[in-house]
Amino acid sequence: xxxxxxxxxxxxxxxxxxxxxxxxxxxxxxxxxxxxxxxxxxxxxxxxxxxxxxxxxxxxxxxxxxxxxxxxxxxxxxxxxxxxxxxxxxxxxxxxxxxxxxxxxxxxxxxxxxxxxxxxxxxxxxxxxxxxxxxxxxxxxxxxxxxxxxxxxxxxxxxxxxxxxxxxxxxxxxxxxxxxxxxxxxxxxxxxxxxxxxxxxxxxxxxxxxxxxxxxxxxxxxxxxxxxxxxxxxxxxxxxxxxxxxxxxxxxxxxxxxxxxxxxxxxxxxxxxxxxxxxxxxxxxxxxxxxxxxxxxxxxxxxxxxxxxxxxxxxxxxxxxxxxxxxxxxxxxxxxxxxxxxxxxxxxxxxxxxxxxxxxxxxxxxxxxxxxxxxxxxxxxxxxxxxxxxxxxxxxxxxxxxxxxxxxxxxxxxxxxxxxxxxxxxxxxxxx
Amino acid sequence: xxxxxxxxxxxxxxxxxxxxxxxxxxxxxxxxxxxxxxxxxxxxxxxxxxxxxxxxxxxxxxxxxxxxxxxxxxxxxxxxxxxxxxxxxxxxxxxxxxxxxxxxxxxxxxxxxxxxxxxxxxxxxxxxxxxxxxxxxxxxxxxxxxxxxxxxxxxxxxxxxxxxxxxxxxxxxxxxxxxxxxxxxxxxxxxxxxxxxxxxxxxxxxxxxxxxxxxxxxxxxxxxxxxxxxxxxxxxxxxxxxxxxxxxxxxxxxxxxxxxxxxxxxxxxxxxxxxxxxxxxxxxxxxxxxxxxxxxxxxxxxxxxxxxxxxxxxxxxxxxxxxxxxxxxxxxxxxxxxxxxxxxxxxxxxxxxxxxxxxxxxxxxxxxxxxxxxxxxxxxxxxxxxxxxxxx
Ligand code: SF4
Ligand code: SF4
Numbered sequence: 025x026x027x028x029x030x031x032x033x034x035x036x037x038x039x040x041x042x043x044x045x046x047x048x049x050x051x052x053x054x055x056x057x058x059x060x061x062x063x064x065x066x067x068x069x070x071x072x073x074x075x076x077x078x079x080x081x082x083x084x085x086x087x088x089x090x091x092x093x094x095x096x097x098x099x100x101x102x103x104x105x106x107x108x109x110x111x112x113x114x115x116x117x118x119x120x121x122x123x124x125x126x127x128x129x130x131x132x133x134x135x136x137x138x139x140x141x142x143x144x145x146x147x148x149x150x151x152x153x154x155x156x157x158x159x160x161x162x163x164x165x166x167x168x169x170x171x172x173x174x175x176x177x178x179x180x181x182x183x184x185x186x187x188x189x190x191x192x193x194x195x196x197x198x199x200x201x202x203x204x205x206x207x208x209x210x211x212x213x214x215x216x217x218x219x220x221x222x223x224x225x226x227x228x229x230x231x232x233x234x235x236x237x238x239x240x241x242x243x244x245x246x247x248x249x250x251x252x253x254x255x256x257x258x259x260x261x262x263x264x265x266x267x268x269x270x271x272x273x274x275x276x277x278x279x280x281x282x283x284x285x286x287x288x289x290x291x292x293x294x295x296x297x298x299x300x301x302x303x304x305x306x307x308x309x310x311x312x313x314x315x316x317x318x319x320x321x322x323x324x325x326x327x328x329x330x331x332x333x334x335x336x337x338x339x340x341x342x343x344x345x346x347x348x349x350x351x352x353x354x355x356x357x358x359x360x361x362x363x364x365x366x367x368x369x370x371x372x373x374x375x376x377x378x379x380x381x382x383x384x385x386x387x388x389x390x391x392x393x394x395x396x397x398x399x400x401x402x403x404x405x406x407x408x409x410x411x412x413x414x415x416x417x418x419x420x421x422x423x424x425x426x427x428x429x430x431x432x433x434x435x436x437x438x439x440x441x442x443x444x445x446x447x448x449x450x451x452x453x454x455x456x
Numbered sequence: 457x458x459x460x461x462x463x464x465x466x467x468x469x470x471x472x473x474x475x476x477x478x479x480x481x482x483x484x485x486x487x488x489x490x491x492x493x494x495x496x497x498x499x500x501x502x503x504x505x506x507x508x509x510x511x512x513x514x515x516x517x518x519x520x521x522x523x524x525x526x527x528x529x530x531x532x533x534x535x536x537x538x539x540x541x542x543x544x545x546x547x548x549x550x551x552x553x554x555x556x557x558x559x560x561x562x563x564x565x566x567x568x569x570x571x572x573x574x575x576x577x578x579x580x581x582x583x584x585x586x587x588x589x590x591x592x593x594x595x596x597x598x599x600x601x602x603x604x605x606x607x608x609x610x611x612x613x614x615x616x617x618x619x620x621x622x623x624x625x626x627x628x629x630x631x632x633x634x635x636x637x638x639x640x641x642x643x644x645x646x647x648x649x650x651x652x653x654x655x656x657x658x659x660x661x662x663x664x665x666x667x668x669x670x671x672x673x674x675x676x677x678x679x680x681x682x683x684x685x686x687x688x689x690x691x692x693x694x695x696x697x698x699x700x701x702x703x704x705x706x707x708x709x710x711x712x713x714x715x716x717x718x719x720x721x722x723x724x725x726x727x728x729x730x731x732x733x734x735x736x737x738x739x740x741x742x743x744x745x746x747x748x749x750x751x752x753x754x755x756x757x758x759x760x761x762x763x764x765x766x767x768x769x770x771x772x773x774x775x776x777x778x779x780x781x782x783x784x785x786x787x788x789x790x791x792x793x794x795x796x797x798x799x800x801x802x803x804x805x806x807x808x809x810x811x812x813x814x815x816x817x818x819x820x821x822x823x824x825x826x827x828x829x830x831x832x833x834x835x836x837x838x839x840x841x842x843x844x845x846x847x848x
Contacts, residue, residue: 027647042836053667108663111802112801112802112805112806113798113799113802114792114797114798114819115800115804116528116792116793116795117644117795117798118795132709152764154583157558157798158557158558158583158760158762158796159558159795160796161583161584161762162762162796162799163799164762165762165764165765165766165798166803168764169767169803177764179584179762181582181583181584181589181593183555183763184555184561184578184580186577186580187565187576187577187578187604188577188578188607194540194604195599197596197599197600199597200595200596201582201592201596204831205589205592208588208589208592213810225808266837345775367555367558367562368565369562369565369566370565370569393526393528394832395526395528398528398529398557398558398562398793399558399561399562399794400561401526401528401530402525402526402528402559402562402563402566404526405523405524405525405526406523406524406525406566406569407523409523409524423526
């Protein structure tokens with residue numbers, strides 16, 4: 025098939041250079057473990073649960089989502105997507121799922137293809153949570169079936185926080201239900217790994233997870249500065265350590281290095297546009313098109329920077345430190361926060377999107393509507409309307425998929441971006 | 457078509473504001489609530505003298521709703537939003553959502569936000585409820601149902617008693633039993649009592665009207681059906697799998713082509729009523745709520761559930777119905793953008809095909825005409841044979 029025109033991103037942050045070797049080493053380890061069985065490999069879902077894996081020193085968690093994003097960045101997804109679709113999975117389903125399933129069904133056996141990191145190994149067990157979506161749970165169940173029910177699976181069903189509650193005032197059964205499942209997951213991993221749960225280690229993991237989150241949040245707050253010290257082209261590439269290694273010293277070290285670098289840039293007044301005037305500040309909303317992260321660099325042409333994302337806020341538990349003395353409750357609150365973030369759209373539009381838009385002084389929002397991701401997408405037109413009518417902030421609503429570039433039309437997308445930028449510039453001129 | 461079934465459409469409407477059942481109920485000073493998903497505990501509302509009406513959706517064009525919601529969601533749910541925006545849900549005093557599918561959770565929040573009824577509640581359904589998870593899932597859903605009960609009581613300004621809940625469960629269980637009889641009558645190979653289209657109409661009506669009155673009517677219909685002389689279906693006997701339809705076109709079309717829908721696993725079909733609530737020996741409020749929860753978690757699962765082997769469990773139900781109603785072919789007709797069904801489908805289709813059962817699958821956007829399904833159904837029926845018509 026012909027290559028779809030997309031753009032690679034250019035980075036300005038040094039810390040991003042740390043990410044690739046970390047990821048490479050991690051995939052190398054995963055492929056070594058396949059040979060020597062020194063650890064148990066498991067598939068985990070984004071943001072949640074990875075902390076639980078790091079409690080056991082003989083578990084290596086693998087992220088199909090990251091693998092999918094890496095395949096997308098290398099433009100390798102179309103053949104895998106086609107395998108899944110050929111097996112009857114609708115094209116409207118989450119692109120992450122289709123890519124991963126295409127890989128499991130046939131892609132992994134193709135000897136002439138070199139996948140990112142040497143490929144995603146078959147795991148010894150599966151764990152998932154519904155913090156981002158219930159689709160994840162369906163996906164893991166489908167994986168269980170594709171792997172012939174030979175790989176055990178444990179799911180944490182994180183409940184949607186109904187509008188009668190707030191994150192600060194959760195009904196007891198919400199916490200209780202989530203905590204019980206966290207304990208269940210730890211027991212499950214313990215059974216598979218043959219290890220007793222080390223409670224001190226659990227507390228340590230919670231402490232480290234909280235610390236990395238707090239550092240990342242500090243860094244996020246630094247991004248409120250004008251000019252913007254770090255744009256989305258860098259921030260999105262810095263997520264992986266936080267996602268993959270939440271609960272380890274590695275994540276803390278990375279988050280600290282990143283925080284320090286961003287702080288130094290803010291202190292020195294160093295902006296993304298390197299001295300050029302920053303005319304427009306944008307908020308990027310939803311999962312980005314991983315196959316064309318250069319999209320963010322394209323904005324620079326208009327002296328515009330995507331200064332903050334909703335997506336990066338998902339991955340750090342930005343509600344204060346996690347309490348190592350209450351490890352289960354801390355983890356439960358973290359997972360419930362994730363669920364609230366994704367699902368409680370009537371609340372998040374005000375307390376998250378509008379708040380960030382104001383705090384980061386943005387002129388406009390670019391929302392990326394993913395046809396495969398029903399939970400993060402359906403609401404976006406209404407959000408755009410609320411943001412315009414109640415907060416006076418316009419939104420450009422683009423449509424596509426995060427790993428499937430087949431429908432991505434670079435020219436028309438750029439035309440729409442051009443028109444949006446011109447409108448924002450004109451608006452700003454009139455305001456001043 | 458039985459005259460009495462044609463008459464059913466007079467008592468309700470796809471647009472709740474136009475429904476005579478709604479008007480009648482409200483004229484007695486009582487409340488009416490709308491809901492989307494079957495996991496909502498209807499019996500609790502009925503016990504509080506509230507009429508629960510399921511959103512049926514309508515095959516209308518979407519005009520305003522696209523400004524509030526992307527098109528990446530089943531047409532069914534988007535038409536409910538459209539109705540609300542066109543001020544067609546103003547007679548509903550309340551709405552209760554249940555988080556079954558995520559698109560539904562998302563759009564229901566917008567429907568409630570824009571229609572702004574005086575009562576709004578939402579419950580989370582545990583999605584992983586088998587095996588080790590059964591106990592905690594049950595406990596969680598019990599609490600959710602208790603929240604619904606408490607908030608209804610606050611809204612109504614009175615308690616809902618155990619006796620009222622027990623009575624509501626009895627009424628609803630009776631409906632379930634009568635609907636199973638309706639299905640058996642339709643599925644009777646020698647002498648069907650109803651056609652597929654008639655049963656689809658009964659199902660549309662039953663979710664919109666008070667069940668106690670409906671039970672009286674259902675008994676009359678069953679008595680009429682017993683006296684009827686419908687010829688056996690000469691063409692193909694079809695099982696229909698999916699969620700719901702915005703009209704009864706697909707049922708009619710299959711009949712026009714000589715076959716008949718004799719069985720289904722639809723949200724607006726067997727999944728709605730197949731399993732009774734087991735009445736507890738000691739009917740306290742707590743025990744009654746527990747019984748309602750057990751039924752929700754143990755019933756034929758909806759595809760949105762994520763317990764192990766949900767698709768396998770759904771298939772078991774289908775296989776039983778295939779045997780019971782002597783089905784010759786299965787049609788999956790599911791809304792485009794309906795993720796959970798799209799996930800279960802490949803495995804279910806393959807398993808049925810491996811069993812030698814012919815399967816047709818297509819996606820529905822608005823009506824089946826839109827989906828070019830008509831031609832596909834025609835060739836499917838031709839392919840597996842049979843061409844005589846069913847009359848009624
Ligand atoms: S992209 Fe959306 S549907 Fe897919 S796994 Fe993520 S949250 Fe779920
Ligand atoms: S048809 Fe599918 S997507 Fe629509 S509400 Fe039902 S389960 Fe959800």
